[in-house]
Amino acid sequence: MTTPVVELSGVSKRYGDVLALDDADLRIDRGELLAVVGPSGSGKSTLLHIMGTLDRPTTGTLHIDGYDVGALSDRELSVLRARTIGFVFQQFHLARGVPAIDIVADGLLYSGRPRGFRRQAAERALHRVGLGHRMRHLPHQLSGGEQQRVAIARAVLGGPPLLMADEPTGALDSQSGETVMALLRDLNDAGTTVVVITHDRDIAASLPRQVRLKDGKIISGVRA
Amino acid sequence: MSAPPLVPARMPVADVIRVGGHGLRSRPLRVFLSALGIAIGIAAMVGVMGISASSTHELDRRLDSFGTNLLTVTAEEESHLPTTAVSMIGALPDVDSVSAVGRTGVRVYRNDHIPAERTGGIVVYAARTDLPTVAGARTVAGSWLTEAHTAYPAVVLGWTAARSLAVYETGPDQLVWLGGRWFTVVGILAPNDLLTDLDYGAFVGWPVAERELGFDGYPTTVYTRPQQSAVTAVQPLLGAAANPENPGEATVSRPSEVLKAQLETRRTLNALLLGLGAVALLVGGIGVANTMVISVLERRSEIGLRRSLGATRGQIRTQFLAEALLLSLLGGAGGVALGIGITAAFAATQGWAAVVPPWAMAGGVAATLLIGGLAGFYPAVRAARLPPTEALANP
Secondary structure, three states, X not given: XXXXXXXEEEEEEEEOOEEEEEEEXXXXXXXXXXXXXXXXXXXXXXXXXXXXXXXXXXXXXXXXXXXXXXXXXXXXXXXXXXXXXXXXXXXXXXXXXXXXXXXXXXXXXXXXXXXXXXXXXXXXXXXXXXXXXXXXXXXXXXXXXXXXXXXXXXXXXXOOOEEEEEOOOOOOOHHHHHHHHHHHHHHHHOOOEEEEEEOOHHHHHOXXXXXXXXXXXXXXXXXX | OOOOOOOOOOOOHHHHHHHHHXXXXXXXXXXXXXXXXXXXXXXXXXXXXXXXXXXXXXXHHHHHHHOOOOEEEEEOOOOOOXXXXXXXXXXXXXXXXXXXXXXXXXXXXXXXXXXXXXXXXXXXEEEOOOHHHHHOOOEEEEOOOOOOOOOOOEEXXXXXXXXXOOOOOOOOOOEEEEOOEEEEEEEEEOOOOOOHHHHOEEEEEHHHHHHHOOOOOOOOEEEEEEOXXXXXXXXXXXXXXXXXXXXXXXXXXXXXXXXXXXXXXXXXXXXXXXXXXXXXXXXXXXXXXXXXHHHHHHOHHHHHHHHHOOOOHHXXXXXXXXXXXXXXXXXXXXXXXXXXXXXXHHHHHHOOOOOOOHHHHHHHHHHHHHHHHHHHHHHHHHHHHOOHHHHHOOO
16 A cells, blocks of 8 residues: 555644644545535635645644654755645735746746756646746736646646645636636646645535535545 | 655755845835945945045155155255255265255246235245256246256246246246346246145246345255165254254255155045945945845745745745845945946046055945845845745735
């Protein structure tokens, strides 16, 4: 049996008096495509931050790609993120005034790869997300859907085993949203584990597995 | 299978500069204004040092051309040296040359209608023909008195004397009213910073002074040049050689020391101006720090994104530090260029050669790097400490 990409056991996260995540157990295997779904305030973002190693659990253990996150320093976690996890955000986070190809190339900025390599990879990644004709465009010259595809190209540039998408369609109209979801499915077909955080039940229902959160607890989709 | 170690990749310098530079490019106006603050400070400092170096260079050049081995022996006011003074001094060992002037009692005027009291402070001297060689005087118009002139009513005017008599050229038609008769101006001396007395002098030949102007023939100032190595040995002997009966009545001086004293005074003033430049630079540095603090606040989401892409805290710190350094370096380079421009312009108005010492330029750039590093350090540390989740939270 291969190591799971993500494995949480007994993970809690407390912010002051608020228990944002309560004793969560979750195992995500390689090649999965799943939704983390729940109303706002249910702990989705907290779960994303913890699975993305952007924040540490208060209690419990977390393994990402076989690494025990609790045993890693902040430096090592940064390297783990650079190698293992791609992020896609609702707000795209594209640098103003920078052409698409350079935005995407920054996906490997902290990998130690030379610039020429990064730009070549970015070119391929942009073709892969269907934006081969938009390489030199600046973010404001792109539609919302195109901007999110640029962000996805950046996230998967280094071929991370795990892709976390936080409300990837939240800022998009439904048609662009469908294009983005189709792209995420393609990436999953190619082997990437994709976790989509969403409050949209329809999107969640369209994915093979749903993990439901409510008041900081995982209420379904844990899978033994 | 054991997992490979998680070691951050080193970021090449080119990438650090590119990422830092990008941060600047996206806010051009603010960057320009902050860099301007630094530039003004550096320009002030480089300008002060450049102008000071140029004027020092000029003084050195003059000292070189006059030589520092000139010594003068001057009789007290209303007194004179014995006629033997010149030959006695000339007989001292290591003395290369000697010349002298003698103050006459007469006055010089533009013409015979000028009231007697309007002397313009000009002193009429009987002068030896070898005075220019010894005193390092040169003429800007005409020539110095030759043997042929000395018996005739010919006069050479010092620079200031010529100005106040409104004489700008020489020739048979340039006449001045000297000691109750007309003298022809045959030469005008260049200004002499070493011997300012010469600027206020009108010089006539020794024989003509004795014959026509009632001059008693006694020298009042003797100029002498010992060998450079013997200057300090000769200087104490001069008083006694010039006036053996009353050695204390003659004042011996070394005019080049006056110029050197001027240099010292200028250095003190420069220290003050440099201090002002440093204050300007400090203010510029605070401007850079301010810009960087605001930049960190505004770019929280960028910081969060970079952390999510795998940047370590150190890499974020390096990025913002590089940005601050680039920003102040930009100002520093501009400031050095501006400082050179100021120096060149000022030197041109003074007729000097512009000299900007390389250490001033290097120092200017080094100072900006130091300022940039200090100003960028705190904002960079703040940026690096920002938790990624907080940075990614929408504002």
